[in-house]
Each structure stands twice: as structure tokens, then as C-alpha cells.
Amino acid sequence: xxxxxxxxxxxxxxxxxxxxxxxxxxxxxxxxxxxxxxxxxxxxxxxxxxxxxxxxxxxxxxxxxxxxxxxxxxxxxxxxxxxxxxxxxxxxxxxxxxxxxxxxxxxxxxxxxxxxxxxxxxxxxxxxxxxxxxxxxxxxxxxxxxxxxxxxxxxxxxxxxxxxxxxxxxxxxxxxxxxxxxxxxxxxxxxxxxxxxxxxxxxxxxxxxxxxxxxxxxxxxxxxxxxxxxxxxxxxxxxxxxxxxxxxxxxxxxxxxxxxxxxxxxxxxxxxxxxxxxxxxxxxxxxxxxxxxxxxxxxxxxxxxxxxxxxxxxxxxxxxxxxxxxxxxxxxxxxxxxxxxxxxxxxxxxxxxxxxxxxxxxxxxxxxxxxxxxxxxxxxxxxxxxxxxxxxxxxxxxxxxxxxxxxxxxxxxxxxxxxxxxxxxxxxxxxxxxxxxxxxxxxxxxxxxxxxxxxxxxxxxxxxxxxxxxxxxxxxxxxxxxxxxxxxxxxxxxxxxxxxxxxxxxxxxxxxxxxxxxxxxxxxxxxxxxxxxxxxxxxxxxxxxxxxxxx
Amino acid sequence: xxxxxxxxxxxxxxxxxxxxxxxxxxxxxxxxxxxxxxxxxxxxxxxxxxxxxxxxxxxxxxxxxxxxxxxxxxxxxxxxxxxxxxxxxxxxxxxxxxxxxxxxxxxxxxxxx
Amino acid sequence: xxxxxxxxxxxxxxxxxxxxxxxxxxxxxxxxxxxxxxxxxxxxxxxxxxxxxxxxxxxxxxxxxxxxxxxxxxxxxxxxxxxxxxxxxxxxxxxxxxxxxxxxxxxxxxxxxxxxxxxxxxxxxxxxxxxxxxxxxxxxxxxxxxxxxxxxxxxxxxxxxxxxxxxxxxxxxxx
Numbered sequence: 001x002x003x004x005x006x007x008x009x010x011x012x013x014x015x016x017x018x019x020x021x022x023x024x025x026x027x028x029x030x031x032x033x034x035x036x037x038x039x040x041x042x043x044x045x046x047x048x049x050x051x052x053x054x055x056x057x058x059x060x061x062x063x064x065x066x067x068x069x070x071x072x073x074x075x076x077x078x079x080x081x082x083x084x085x086x087x088x089x090x091x092x093x094x095x096x097x098x099x100x101x102x103x104x105x106x107x108x109x110x111x112x113x114x115x116x117x118x119x120x121x122x123x124x125x126x127x128x129x130x131x132x133x134x135x136x137x138x139x140x141x142x143x144x145x146x147x148x149x150x151x152x153x154x155x156x157x158x159x160x161x162x163x164x165x166x167x168x169x170x171x172x173x174x175x176x177x178x179x180x181x182x183x184x185x186x187x188x189x190x191x192x193x194x195x196x197x198x199x200x201x202x203x204x205x206x207x208x209x210x211x212x213x214x215x216x217x218x219x220x221x222x223x224x225x226x227x228x229x230x231x232x233x234x235x236x237x238x239x240x241x242x243x244x245x246x247x248x249x250x251x252x253x254x255x256x257x258x259x260x261x262x263x264x265x266x267x268x269x270x271x272x273x274x275x276x277x278x279x280x281x282x283x284x285x286x287x288x289x290x291x292x293x294x295x296x297x298x299x300x301x302x303x304x305x306x307x308x309x310x311x312x313x314x315x316x317x318x319x320x321x322x323x324x325x326x327x328x329x330x331x332x333x334x335x336x337x338x339x340x341x342x343x344x345x346x347x348x349x350x351x352x353x354x355x356x357x358x359x360x361x362x363x364x365x366x367x368x369x370x371x372x373x374x375x376x377x378x379x380x381x382x383x384x385x386x387x388x389x390x391x392x393x394x395x396x397x398x399x400x401x402x403x404x405x406x407x408x409x410x411x412x413x414x415x416x417x418x419x420x421x422x423x424x425x426x427x428x429x430x431x432x433x434x435x436x437x438x439x440x441x442x443x444x445x446x447x448x449x450x451x452x453x454x455x456x457x458x459x460x461x462x463x464x465x466x467x468x469x470x471x472x473x474x475x476x477x478x479x480x481x482x483x484x485x486x487x488x489x490x491x492x493x494x495x496x497x498x499x500x501x502x503x504x505x506x507x508x509x510x511x512x513x514x515x516x517x518x519x520x521x522x523x524x525x526x527x528x529x530x531x532x533x534x535x536x537x538x539x540x541x542x543x544x545x546x547x548x549x550x551x
Numbered sequence: 552x553x554x555x556x557x558x559x560x561x562x563x564x565x566x567x568x569x570x571x572x573x574x575x576x577x578x579x580x581x582x583x584x585x586x587x588x589x590x591x592x593x594x595x596x597x598x599x600x601x602x603x604x605x606x607x608x609x610x611x612x613x614x615x616x617x618x619x620x621x622x623x624x625x626x627x628x629x630x631x632x633x634x635x636x637x638x639x640x641x642x643x644x645x646x647x648x649x650x651x652x653x654x655x656x657x658x659x660x661x662x663x664x
Numbered sequence: 665x666x667x668x669x670x671x672x673x674x675x676x677x678x679x680x681x682x683x684x685x686x687x688x689x690x691x692x693x694x695x696x697x698x699x700x701x702x703x704x705x706x707x708x709x710x711x712x713x714x715x716x717x718x719x720x721x722x723x724x725x726x727x728x729x730x731x732x733x734x735x736x737x738x739x740x741x742x743x744x745x746x747x748x749x750x751x752x753x754x755x756x757x758x759x760x761x762x763x764x765x766x767x768x769x770x771x772x773x774x775x776x777x778x779x780x781x782x783x784x785x786x787x788x789x790x791x792x793x794x795x796x797x798x799x800x801x802x803x804x805x806x807x808x809x810x811x812x813x814x815x816x817x818x819x820x821x822x823x824x825x826x827x828x829x830x831x832x833x834x835x836x837x838x839x
Contacts, residue, residue: 007820011808018805022775027572033618038745039775047618049642051574097573121745151810151820157782158754158813161747227811238751239723273759279812285821347649418638419647426637430649479636 001062001370002147002292004112011154012109015116019043020102027099042160044090044118045101048422054093054101055118056108060128060146060170061089061373065360068371070111072356078104083356085341085349087413087464088167089127089373090118094420116154121162123153123234127169129177130374133293134336134382136328139189140197141293142172145226148281148289152227159234163241164249166234167206179375179491181205181214182467184251185233190220198222203233203263204255207461211497212252215260217267223286225271228279232271236263296368298383301333305387318393320442321404326389335386339379339396340403340411344436347429348414349377358399366392375464376413376452378406408445409453409518410436413464417457417474418481424457426474426481427507431455434511439518448518451531454489467491469531470514471498483510487517487543488535501544513547520546563627564601565592566608567642568620576642577617583607585617589643590631595622666796669765669787671803673796678715678736694738697722708733717769720748724756731762739785741770750783757784757814777802784814 004012019039026036040046044055056071063071071091075083078100079093086092096104108114118125126149128142129135149168153159159166171178172189180186186202199221205214221229233251240258242248255263312319327336339359342348351359363371363381366388372380384392396402405411412435415421417428432455439445454468458475465471471486483505486498505513518531520543525534535543566579577585578592586592595604601622608620623639625632634640641648667676679691687693687710694715700707707714715736718724724737731737737756739749749768756762768780769789780788781803790796809819 005824007808007824011806011810011820014806014808018775021805027615029615033571033612035773039773047569047574049638050576050646051569095574099572121747154810155779155806156811157779157809158750159747160779161745161750161776235751235754239748243746243748281821282825284825288824418641419649424638427641427648429647433649476637479638481637 001064002059002143002289008151009109009112012112012114012116015043015114015155016102016105016109019105023098023102038120042117042120042122043105044115045096045098046119046422048094048420049418050420051095052098052101053420054096054104054115055086055090056093056113056115057118057125058089058091058113058373059150060126060132060143061130061375062132062143063371063373064111065363065369065371067111067113068356068360068363070107070113072353072360074104074107075353075356082350082352084347084416085351085373085377085379087349087375087377087415087462088125089130089375090125091373092416094416119165120160121164121166122160123149123156123162123166123168126150126153127167127178127183127375129171129173130372130376130380131177131327131336131382132172132372133295134329134331134334135173135175135177136330137173137175138330139174139191140172142170142178142187142189144286144290144293145170145172145187145189145199145223147292148226148286149230152230152281159238162234162238163243164246164251166237166251168230174493176491176493177374179464179467179495181493181495182207182211182464182491183214185230186214192220196222199226201229201233203267204252204260205495206250206252207464207466208250209247209459209461210250210252211461211466212256213495213497214252215255215263217260217264224280224283225275227281228275228277229267229271231274231279232267235270236266240266295331296383298331298334301331301385302387303332308386308389311390315390317402317404318390320446321393321402322389323446324404324406324408329383331383333386335384335389337381337384337389337392338374338406339381339401340406341378341401342405342411342432342436343400343403344405344410344440345433346436348412348432351379355399355401358395358401362392362395362399365395376411378411404442405445407450407452409439409448409451410445412436412453412455413468414455415457415462417455417463421457423460424474425459425476426457426483428455428457428463428472428474431472431474431483431507431510435514438511438515448522449528449530451518451521453514464491465489466497467495468498469535470517472510472514475504477504481507483507483513485510485513485517487540488532490532499540501540502548516547517543561596562624563632564595564622565589565625565632566595566604566620567592567623567639568608568611568617571615571618576645579604579608579611579620583611585611587645589625589634592625592632594625594627594632665769665789665791666793667767667787667789668796668799671799673793674787680717680738692735694736697726700727718749718752720746720752724752724760724762728760731756731760731764734762734764736765736767736787737762738767738769738789741768741772744771744773744776750779753780753783753785754814774798774802778806782809782813782815782817 022039025031046053084092126146128146133141168185169178169180169183170187182205188200201218202214237251241254367381368383412432414428414432418424452469454464455472456463456465465473467489473484489498490496581593611617681693713735716734717738767787768785
């Protein structure tokens with residue numbers, strides 16, 4: 001993974017010192033709250049419902065064991081012993097005190113982490129496929145591109161006061177695990193007819209109040225032009241994006257209102273002016289960054305360990321966990337393990353300090369010391385020897401992290417919701433917990449098969465409800481919580497926005513409603529169809545009829 | 552975000568804010584102090600009292616004790632002031648209604664249901 | 665309003681004039697784009713320097729062909745969160761070749777000084793004289809940059825690899 005050199009380290013240290021100065025000016029009264037707010041937001045510090053919240057970037061979702069241990073220290077010393085992994089590969093601490101934030105940032109900087117641009121109307125933490133570098137279907141490790149973008153976007157002088165926040169995602173594989181079509185800019189790596197690797201450029205996707213699938217504005221962008229092309233898109237957006245209406249300020253609205261052809265023309269025209277003018281990275285720098293992501297030398301490993309087969313036969317819990325958690329690794333004899341942060345009855349994405357430390361230890365013992373964070377709010381150990389899987393499982397069991405539900409109905413994405421968030425209209429976590437308890441029987445979950453439930457506590461859609469097989473959106477009706485259900489959303493290369501099934505449900509009704517939808521699916525599925533496949537075949541109506549029949 | 556909700560004239564209200572240093576939810580008391588217990592909040596009725604208490608709150612903002620003060624409607628009976636909206640019920644309990652992880656001691660029954 | 669130029673408080677010899685205000689014979693006015701376009705002949709005929717003021721929703725492309733006529737161009741920041749003028753400044757410097765004084769007017773914060781300088785501004789109208797004292801500190805807090813902009817400062821990636829990596833075509837900085 002990437003390591004800071006003296007420039008990177010110095011840059012982050014200077015940024016921490018600058019922010020510490022801003023906090024000091026706030027505490028001394030030199031800065032009013034109105035003046036301080038945009039400054040604290042640019043460093044990921046919110047004032048939420050109960051306390052401050054610090055959002056720390058985990059660039060493209062990659063963490064070392066050392067970094068994970070440091071997050072545990074911060075959770076223990078400056079928080080209430082836990083942290084929340086988000087849908088944007090960040091971690092949020094829910095209880096820091098304002099005066100302690102500089103000390104937290106110092107501790108992060110020591111392990112090459114920061115909170116730069118995790119909020120504000122600037123280019124946010126760049127996200128990528130959580131299986132980057134190890135996925136079987138990958139063309140190139142997207143983290144090389146994501147790290148280049150991370151550096152380029154850091155304190156970019158022109159693009160720090162955009163009309164609205166700006167999110168970029170990169171995937172290096174044709175199977176899109178990074179939801180690139182739902183980002184302001186999505187980059188999908190591909191090869192052209194000559195075998196050269198470059199990007200397909202998608203612009204103007206997003207969720208929120210107005211969910212939009214991105215438009216492809218360029219079929220192939222050579223890698224060497226990455227930054228000048230991003231400069232061109234951002235410049236067009238910075239100059240022309242709407243600033244009169246908060247809800248129309250994202251680039252998706254500009255693309256829609258300008259028309260994709262005209263928008264593309266504007267970008268290409270701007271790009272022609274700036275390409276080959278020294279704004280792109282020199283080849284030597286690209287190669288320097290690339291080298292950090294070179295695949296490690298994998299020690300040879302057994303491809304079909306007899307012990308693994310034996311453990312599967314003798315330990316049904318392990319067999320079930322394996323089925324849910326293991327993905328194919330490009331290296332024979334190795335596997336990618338997803339660790340569920342969705343224990344039955346737990347808060348999706350939360351991990352205690354002890355669990356973070358356990359994962360760090362297991363990553364070193366059974367992997368190569370690297371950990372990933374997925375946008376589905378789970379953790380990933382990317383390099384586990386197949387022969388170590390059973391031992392890893394036992395270690396995870398001890399830490400309360402071996403729930404065999406990855407990709408299943410209780411592997412729910414949920415935003416913090418009204419329990420923490422100042423913007424929320426309704427709670428998300430307890431809805432996820434009740435659903436988890438309803439579907440607690442793992443045999444039933446495995447029988448139901450792949451099914452993504454995603455819950456947002458307000459229209460900002462941090463819980464990605466628009467792209468869930470079953471999406472749940474919390475709304476406020478005269479101070480009471482109600483939940484609107486959508487079906488058929490997909491975040492991947494077959495991107496789709498869920499359709500609203502009908503009138504919303506109260507807090508007490510929503511669990512039954514989801515159960516009803518799942519039962520309808522089980523009743524109508526054919527030949528092992530997944531929920532998504534069945535929905536595509538039959539559409540909304542059969543679900544709607546059953547759901548509202550009793551009402 | 553913190554805001555003043557539409558109110559019917561004469562509805563009892565309290566002033567709430569967050570402490571600058573800790574971020575804690577607090578309520579303005581009769582003596583012009585701030586408490587984390589909603590039961591200790593001064594209940595305001597009428598425009599004059601409202602203006603007076605808001606001015607006190609703005610003074611506390613200027614003194615960097617609290618941020619973002621606003622008026623919030625309450626029910627006020629023998630048990631003292633109680634929040635009306637779900638959002639304010641959750642703020643008043645000083646923590647989430649649902650715990651962070653399995654086995655967490657924070658986990659409690661849902662509010663208001 | 666106090667003016668910071670080249671890092672210090674400076675005398676402002678320019679007079680902003682409203683569109684309906686007569687321009688005294690002995691002043692150097694800063695006029696709006698509307699006035700410049702309406703009174704092009706008269707204003708060009710004056711034998712004194714002239715300045716132009718652009719709102720953040722006015723693209724400098726409107727004067728791309730005639731930037732050399734202005735000694736100063738003032739770009740407005742109606743709110744400090746309105747970042748359009750950063751792009752406009754870069755276009756003026758890097759594309760249209762403006763070499764006069766580029767002034768930021770309106771709402772700018774101490775914490776934005778570095779961004780402004782990097783986009784080609786060389787003077788800042790500020791709300792409070794004390795900001796001039798903070799200028800030095802504010803613009804030296806972060807000494808490394810990750811991207812090329814209008815300023816001549818070398819990005820980190822160039823410093824990592826030395827001059828050889830800069831290639832033959834360095835950015836056109838217009839200065």
C-alpha cells in the first residue's frame with residue numbers, strides 16, 4: 001500500500017497545525033461559529049445531534065494493521081470505545097471534544113492518516129473497489145489512480161469552494177463494486193483495442209434527493225491525461241454549476257440541465273486548452289505511486305487444502321460462514337475474506353476498539369497486514385491463505401465478528417440516522433436491528449440468498465436506499481418516523497434506481513413490510529433466481545399487491 | 552439542522568443549544584445557566600419571555616459557552632418540560648436509542664414506542 | 665476597505681464607481697462589465713488607466729480579447745463559499761494573458777489567502793486591517809502543494825523527481 005514520503009508527511013503535519021490554529025482561534029473568540037463552521041467541515045468535523053463528530057478518511061478503503069490499531073486507540077481515548085465505518089470508506093468518531101480534535105489529528109498523522117476534505121463543498125475522499133489489487137476480474141489496481149487523485153485534490157486551490165460536495169470513485173474491474181455510476185465522477189478502467197489501459201469516464205451520477213445514473217462522457221481516456229481531464233470537468237462545474245439552490249447544486253443537475261452532449265462538448269473544449277500543458281503527472285511520478293501497489297510476492301499456498309475440506313465437513317457454522325464470506329483471489333491458494341460488521345442486533349458498520357484490534361491482529365497473523373473497508377460497511381482481509389481460513393474463522397468468532405451473513409438480508413447498509421445525525425428525519429439503526437432480529441435464523445438467510453437492504457434516515461441517502469434490492473427511506477410525518485420502501489435498485493454496472501412501492505410504513509410496521517416482500521419473493525422465484533433477478537422478471541406489481549393486500 | 556419550528560401562540564418552549572467545548576445538548580435554566588437535563592430548563596411562554604431568553608442565549612454564544620441556540624416546543628405538565636418531536640426526544644436522552652454493537656450496554660428500547 | 669498587496673497594506677488609488685455615477689476627470693475608476701460594454705468608446709478615450717470589476721457570475725471570457733486595456737481586474741466574492749472567481753482568475757492569467765493587478769473583492773477569509781494567490785490574485789480587499797498582519801502566517805502555514813496552478817511554485821511531484829521530470833512543456837503561468 002501507499003506510504004508517505006517526507007513531503008506527504010510534512011503536508012499533513014502542516015495541515016494539522018493549521019487546523020489546530022483554527023480551533024485555537026475559535027476557542028479564543030477570534031472566529032465566530034459562522035466563520036469556523038466551514039473551516040471545521042473542511043477537516044471533517046461536524047456538530048451532530050449529541051456531540052461533535054469527526055470523520056476520518058480511509059483513502060480508497062485501504063488500512064494497515066498499524067492504522068487500524070491507531071483507530072482503536074482513538075476510539076478508546078477520545079470516544080466511547082467504538083467507531084462507525086461509513087458507506088464512503090470513512091470512519092466516524094461520534095463523541096470527540098472540540099479541544100481534543102487537534103490531538104486526535106496528531107495521532108492520525110503519525111500513522112499517515114487525516115481528515116482532510118471529508119466534508120465541505122470540495123473533492124471528498126476518493127473511493128475504490130474494496131477488492132482492489134486482489135480481484136480476479138481486475139484490469140488494473142484502481143488504488144493507483146485513487147491515490148493520484150487523493151494527492152491532486154488535497155487543498156486544490158481552484159476546487160475547494162465548489163457549488164456542492166464532489167465525490168469520485170474508481171473501479172479497476174468490469175464488475176463494478178464501487179458504484180461508479182452513482183458518483184459525481186466515476187472512472188471505470190478498461191483496455192482499448194490496442195490493449196492500452198485507460199478510463200471510461202462517467203459524470204453526474206448520484207443519490208440524494210434526485211437519484212441519477214451517471215452519463216458516460218468519454219469512452220476512453222488514456223491514463224496520462226487523468227488529471228487534466230479531471231481539471232476540465234471540475235472547472236466547467238465550478239463555473240457553471242448552480243449556486244442558487246442547495247438541492248440543485250450537484251454536478252448531476254448541471255449535466256441534466258445543460259444536456260449531456262453540450263456538457264461533454266464544454267469539457268472537451270476546456271480539456272483541449274489545458275492538456276499537454278504540464279498539469280498531468282509525469283510518467284516517473286505515476287510509476288513511483290504504482291510501485292507501492294505492486295502485488296506482494298505471495299508465498300506458495302495449497303490450492304485445495306485437505307484440512308479446509310475437513311473443517312467444512314465437521315463444522316457447519318464454518319461452512320456457512322465460508323459460503324458467505326469468501327471471494328475468489330487472483331492468486332491460487334489465497335482467498336479474500338469479508339468480515340461482517342452486521343452482527344444480528346448490532347449497529348451496521350460499528351466496531352469496538354477491541355474488535356478493531358482483533359482485526360488488526362488477524363490481518364497480520366493470517367494475511368499480509370492489510371485491511372479494507374467496503375462501502376457496504378464491512379471489513380475485508382484481502383490476502384488469506386485458504387489453509388488458514390478455519391483458524392481465522394475461530395479468531396473472528398472470539399471477537400464477535402464471524403456472522404455468516406455477508407451479502408444476505410441482514411447485511412444491511414444503514415446511515416447513523418436520527419440516533420446521531422443532525423440532518424436525519426428518522427432512525428436507521430434500530431430499523432436495521434429489528435430486521436436483523438427478524439431474519440436472525442442464518443439458515444433462512446442462506447435460503448433467501450443474496451439480497452441487499454439499504455436504509456437511509458433522510459433524503460440525503462447516505463444509506464444508499466435508492467440502490468438497494470429493498471431500499472428504506474426514513475421520513476418525518478409531523479414529528480413521527482415513517483419509512484418509504486423502494487424495490488429494484490442496483491449500484492453496479494447494471495445500475496438502476498429503486499421504485500417506490502407505495503404508501504410508507506410506521507416504525508412498528510416496517511419490519512413486517514420487509515418480511516412480506518421477502519416472502520413474496522420466495523413464493524415466486526424460479527430456479528434459484530436471486531431477488532434482483534426475480535424482480536427484473538416480475539416487476540413491482542406482485543410485491544405491491546401482496547404488501548398492501550392486508551391494508 | 553437546528554431550527555425553530557412553527558409554533559402556536561402560547562405553546563410552552565425551552566431554549567436548547569450545544570456546548571461549544573463538548574458539543575453536549577444543553578438547555579437554558581431560569582438563572583441563565585445551562586443544564587444537560589431538560590427537566591431543569593426554564594419554560595418560556597409569550598413573546599416577551601421568548602425575546603428575553605433568546606437574548607440570554609445569544610449572550611452565551613458571544614461568551615463562547617454554547618453554539619446554535621434555538622427555541623423548541625415542549626409539553627409542560629407535572630413532570631416538567633418534555634420534548635414533542637422524536638428528534639428532540641433523542642437529543643434529550645443524550646445518546647442514541649440503539650446501541651453501537653452487540654452486547655453494548657448502551658442498547659435500550661426505542662424511544663416513544 | 666483595506667487592501668493587501670504583495671503581502672502588505674497598500675494605498676488604494678482606484679475608485680470603484682457605480683453604473684450611474686459620473687466619473688471624475690482625475691480618478692482611476694473601476695467599472696462594471698455592463699458599463700464597460702455600454703460606454704466602451706468614452707471609457708477607452710479617457711487618457712487614464714481603467715479597472716474592471718466582474719461579478720462571480722460573469723465569465724472573464726467576455727473581455728478575453730481586450731484584457732490588456734485594464735490595469736486592474738477585480739473579481740467579486742459575494743460569499744466566501746462562492747468559488748467561481750478562483751476559476752475566473754486562472755483563466756485571466758493562464759489563458760487570456762492578463763498581467764495587471766488581479767484583485768479579490770468581497771468576502772474572503774484569512775484561510776483562503778493561499779488559494780487566492782495560487783490562482784493568480786495579487787491583491788486582496790479585506791474587511792479588517794489586522795488581516796494584513798496575519799497575511800504572512802496565513803500564507804506560509806502550508807508550504808507544499810500537490811498540483812500545478814497559476815503560481816510558479818513547484819508541486820510536490822516535481823520536487824520529488826527534480827527538474828528533469830517537469831518535461832519540456834511547463835504550465836503557462838502567464839507571468
